[in-house]
Amino acid sequence: MSSLKLFRIDSPNGGVVEVTPRLAAVEADVQELVEGQMEALLGVRFLASEYVIDCVDGGRIDSLGLDENGAPVIVEYKRGTDAGIINQGLFYLAWLMSHKDAFRSLVRDRLGERAASQILWSAPRLICVAGDFTRYDVHAVREHRRSIDLVRYRYFGNDQFGLDTVASVTGHSADAKRAGHRGPRRLQVRRQGGAMAELAMAVDEVLVGLGDGVTRVQRKQYRAYQRLRNFACLIPPQQTKVLVYLTVNPKDVDLVSGFTRDVTGLGHHGTGDLEVQLRTERDLERAQDLFRLSYASA
Template identity: 65%
Template structure:
């Protein structure tokens, strides 16, 4: 309709602090990270300040560094602070305990610390360096639109070293009972990892999480007759099907996500593909 739309040109922030304030105010929505602290001091020896500290949905410590434009030092600076954090675990756990409670502090996932860089842009050397690095690093480009809107785009992501899980020995009967569901869980794993680039699989005690910048799916260990998958979709926007999809918002469960998908057969997995992709796209 003529006159019904207008173009809003993207722009960089006036200052780095503008980006930091906006992201910190909505960190869980924008990055999938619970905000813990801003301008966190590393003490007189290291003489630095970490822009933002947080905890992601899987319990992994997160360092967030911001730059207004392009800064070739942003990754090295962030890695310096990430290294400091790994050497000061008890201090970070104390911070988590103060902000989120003792349970969250006891479940910090030290095997998967993350660095998230939010900047106006990156060099091609930055993009290459991230893919070669052993740490979990996300390079996120921002743009402001008007006075109140921000857009984030993940340009590169490194998964870091995979978390190794200890194999569990089962009896012959358990293997027989769980065999079909284990195969179904393995098939769901293949589908989720095949949705696109930049997917990280994080293994926790009670579930496997699948993450882009944020979690988009969690798969619990197979039960005797079904496999539970949790997606970060709004159940209110989904046509729920009895015994297949369920709204678990506010209900306790392992993993993250408000939409539960129950897989019992290969046919269930096929009809769940569209939901998997929708959750991946939204993340």
């Protein structure tokens, strides 16, 4: 975020005025804002704040949540730069994974039995929100076997708030896979055969190729493509089409019958309110602008 400059357009004279970025006055301000809008900002359903853990050393987890794919999420905050935020978060994450019953009970109380029964234990996440990170922080997260997101925040003026993903690493042991390891999966898809399986493989390659930091998260009913939050969900290919759900507002799209559909409020696997129906490589080609739009919003 430090390289981003934001300007307010001064309408009367046609000039621009730079909006100076700033840090929060206190850490609690950031925590309160993110917890109040966690689903919109991080794609995470809020569960608890200042959660006291039961262990010898004790401690309080800043925020607990459940992401769009059912993965447990710990969010830790720092006003500025703090070398201890990653290790602190990893300590809490280790506690969480050894106290699954406590987390499951919390999810059941807040979100119901269905959510509690579908927790994705293979892909727990740590999100660190801070004023800044050092290059050593970025290097450190790449050495851990956990899914960690380093997110930098800034306030702009009195009514604007920005988040910038500095680093996003997928845990090696999780079902969530970093884009790029496609050899065995390609062979498996081709063995399954069929035009729609081939088309689904092409969709996968387009989605992971949209930019750096794309992560696949595999669930039984869909495969999510995620930056900080989901931007696309690919459904297993049907006999005549491949369905992709995008986090694009259908009202901002010129819907085309048989190609795009508004599924707001309609039940479906995965996340996103815009359904894209693909039957041919040509459909995939014309869908790519929508894919990029969804990627940019995540």
